[in-house]
Amino acid sequence: MNKYPKYKNSGVAWLGEIPEEWEEVGLGSLFNQRKEKVSDTDYPPLSVTKNGVLPQLANAAKSNDGDNRKLVLKGDFAINSRSDRKGSSGVSIYDGSVSLIYIILKPVSIEPRYSEYLLKSYYFKEEYYRYGRGIVEDLWTTKYSEMKNMIIPSAPKPEQTAIANFLDYKLEKIDRFISKKRQLIKLLNEQKAAIINQTVTKGLNPNAKMEPSGIEWLGDIPESWEVKPLKYIANVVLGKMLCNEDKGNYFKKPYLKSKNIQWLNADVTDVEEMWFSEKEMEIYRLKAGDLVLSEGGEVGKTCFWENQIEECYIQNSAHKVTINNDGISKYFLYLFFIYGHKGGFESIVNRVSIAHLTKDKLINLKCLSPTLGEQKQIALHIETETTKISKTITTIAKEITLVEEYKTALIAEAVTGKIDVRDFEIPQTQTPLAMVAEATVSYNNEN
Secondary structure (H helix, E strand, C coil): CCCCCCCCEEECCCEEEEEEECCEEEHHCEEEEECCEEEECCCCEEECCCCCEEECCCCCCCCCCCCCEEEEEEEEEEEEEEEEHHCEEEEEECCCCEECEEEEEEEEECCCCHHHHHHHHHHHHHHHHHHCEEEEEEEECCCHHHHCCEECCCCCCCCHHHHHHHHHHHHHHHHHHHHHHHHHHHHHHHHHHHHHHHHHHHHCCCCCCCCCCCCCCCCCCEHHHHHHEEEHCCEEEECCCCCCCCCCCCEEEEEEEEHHHHCCEEECCEEEEEEEHHHHHHHHHHCCCCEECCCCCCCCCCCCCCCCCCCEEEEECCEEEEEEECCCCHHHHHHHHHHHHHCCCCCCCEECCCEECCHHHHHCCCCCCCHHHHHHHHHHHHHHHHHHHHHHHHHHHHHHHHHHHHHHHHHHHHHHCCCCCCCCCCCCCCCCCCHHHHHHHHHHHCC
């Protein structure tokens, strides 16, 4: 993209140089704070998410705020003041109400679509939460009295519209590309699951005589296979309760918890540490070939441990399953994958408000048990058939990551004037998105 003819130093680190004819102004000169309190019966509750302002989501935590909520009108920009909700913001296309934790900005002298791109841009968000001073429940929060003093760029209004139109057009194409790539990953994962399902539940012999498994959702299995509780196939250990202090001769060691368990593979990019005694280290240490199952969250989610970390243990949101000499770990890894995707774990968990896969439930889980030779053949067949699919999925995921990074950079460069889009012409076949168009109409009517 072209750059502007001349630039000047804004004096603001996150902005850097801006076009010479642009101004650096306090946020409070372009927005007024809307702080009217209203009832959620008069103004329906809204959810402010990373995807923008939406009617209250079905899974959103409900409160009894009553009349103690903030008014939001069409065209207003809502942003969460808490640092743990970074990115939850957007221009509203609804009249409604939100929790008092949100800051509501009414645009006074700024195009709403441009303001949304500017205030949701990566560098603004980082600057916004850096301004936070007040602490609520150990979280940094930002108040309007601080926010209004933030320096932001003010482009001439025709350029604000040009930037918004440019980004509407470009991001619609980018989002469509990402959506198609994600759909492709979904189809590839379905193909992978179908291969695993067919092989671990029916075997490799298409002519094998079948009989009912006794497990309704699994159907028929080869007649020669057994169905056994897991306790006769493996040793199961539930992880250690979190321990954040040295109780004397303890050792600080890395451990896996539920968040580290992904289907088939462990995620060790962010592994935490806690304290273990020597005896506990013997009990909870992972060894190559162990399976690690999630005790809560997505119960039963299983990964294969291959010493991704030289020494690692488990916390009590995870089970360690060590298959005995009559079994092949990789076979049971794939079997549990199918159990998870067919609801096999969900059907046995203890559920009050959050599902928990207790050790007692897990050791009594009915498992298909082919002969040792068949388990080896099945595991090898699945590895061979799914490796190429897995590599393709990894490649596509990397493409998506790169395009999302490009999208983030494109928004930041456009709203801060690093690229000049004034002469960009949108093809006539393209029309602005309905969401942002409605906000523009509202802004034009007020100004």
